Amino acid sequence: xxxxxxxxxxxxxxxxxxxxxxxxxxxxxxxxxxxxxxxxxxxxxxxxxxxxxxxxxxxxxxxxxxxxxxxxxxxxxxxxxxxxxxxxxxxxxxxxxxxxxxxxxxxxxxxxxxxxxxxxxxxxxxxxxxxxxxxxxxxxxxxxxxxxxxxxxxxxxxxxxxxxxxxxxxxxxxxxxxxxxxxxxxxx
Numbered sequence: 591x592x593x594x595x596x597x598x599x600x601x602x603x604x605x606x607x608x609x610x611x612x613x614x615x616x617x618x619x620x621x622x623x624x625x626x627x628x629x630x631x632x633x634x635x636x637x638x639x640x641x642x643x644x645x646x647x648x649x650x651x652x653x654x655x656x657x658x659x660x661x662x663x664x665x666x667x668x669x670x671x672x673x674x675x676x677x678x679x680x681x682x683x684x685x686x687x688x689x690x691x692x693x694x695x696x697x698x699x700x701x702x703x704x705x706x707x708x709x710x711x712x713x714x715x716x717x718x719x720x721x722x723x724x725x726x727x728x729x730x731x732x733x734x735x736x737x738x739x740x741x742x743x744x745x746x747x748x749x750x751x752x753x754x755x756x757x758x759x760x761x762x763x764x765x766x767x768x769x770x771x772x773x774x775x776x777x778x
Contacts, residue, residue: 593616594613594614594615594616595613595614595656595657595658596611596612596613596614596623596654596655596656596657596658597611597612597614597656597657597658597659597660597743597746597747598610598611598650598651598654598656598658598659598660598687598692598743599611599612599659599660599661599739599740599741599742599743599744599745599746600647600659600660600661600662600683600687600739600742601661601662601735601736601738601739601741601742602661602662602664602676602679602680602683603676603679603735604630604636604639604672604675604676604678604679605629605630605631606627606628606629606630606631606733606735607627607628607630607643607647607679607683607735608625608626608627608733608734608735608736608737608738608739608740609625609626609627609628609647609650609736609739610622610624610625610626610736610739610740610742610743611623611624611625611650611654611656611743612725612740612743612744612747614747619724619725619726620724620725620726620743620744620747621725621726621727622725622726622727622728622729622740623654623727624654625729625730625736625737625739625740626730626733626736627732627733627735627736627739628642628643628646628647630642630643636675636678639679640678640679640682643679643682643683643686644682644683644685644686647683647686647687648686648689648690651686651687651690651692652690656692657692658692658693658694658695658746658750659687659692659693659694659695659746660694660695660696660697660742660743660745660746661680661683661684661687661694661695661696661697661742662696662697662698662699662702662738662739662742663680663696663697663698663699664676664677664680665698665699695746695749697742697745697746697749701745702717702738702741702742702745703716703717703741705741705744705745705748705749706720706721706724706741706744706745707720714734714737714738715734717737717738717741718731718734718737721737721740721741721744724744725740725744
C-alpha cells in the first residue's frame with residue numbers, strides 16, 4: 591500500500607528558482623501544499639545567490655518535510671555563461687536537498703511537459719494552464735518558474751506511481767510471469 595508522501599519539485603534558476611510541495615494521498619488527486627519562487631534578481635553576486643538558494647531551500651524543507659524531491663534538468667542553450675549559472679543553481683539546490691537526507695530525481699523539460707500536458711513540446715503557459723486540472727489547491731501563477739516546479743513534482747508523482755512509471759520493476763517478461771503466477775494470461 592502506498593503511503594502518503596510530499597514531493598518537493600524544483601525548477602532551478604539563477605534569478606528565479608521555482609519550488610512546489612505536492613502532497614500525495616493514495617486514491618486522491620494530488621494536492622498543492624505551497625508553491626513559489628526564490629527571487630534573486632536583487633542579488634548581484636553569484637556566490638550570494640547560491641548561498642540564498644541553499645539556505646532558503648533548507649528552511650522550506652524543514653517547514654514542509656518532503657519525503658522525496660525532483661528537479662528539472664538543465665536544457666542546453668547557446669549562452670555558455672547562462673548555462674554555467676543555471677548549472678550552479680541546480681547543483682546548489684541538489685546539495686541542499688541531499689543534505690536533508692532526501693533522494694532527488696532529475697527529469698528533462700520534455701518529460702515534465704509530457705507528463706502534465708501530454709505533449710513534450712508544450713509551452714510553459716500550456717503547462718501552467720493544465721496544472722489546475724490535475725492538482726487540487728490554489729495555484730499561484732505569478733511566476734512560471736513556480737508552475738514549472740509544480741509540473742516537476744507532478745511528473746515525479748506519475749513516474750513513481752505504482753502501475754504507471756513506478757512500482758515493481760521486472761527484468762523480463764519471464765520474471766514478471768514468475769512473480770505473478772495467479773494472473774490469468776492466455777497465450778495462443
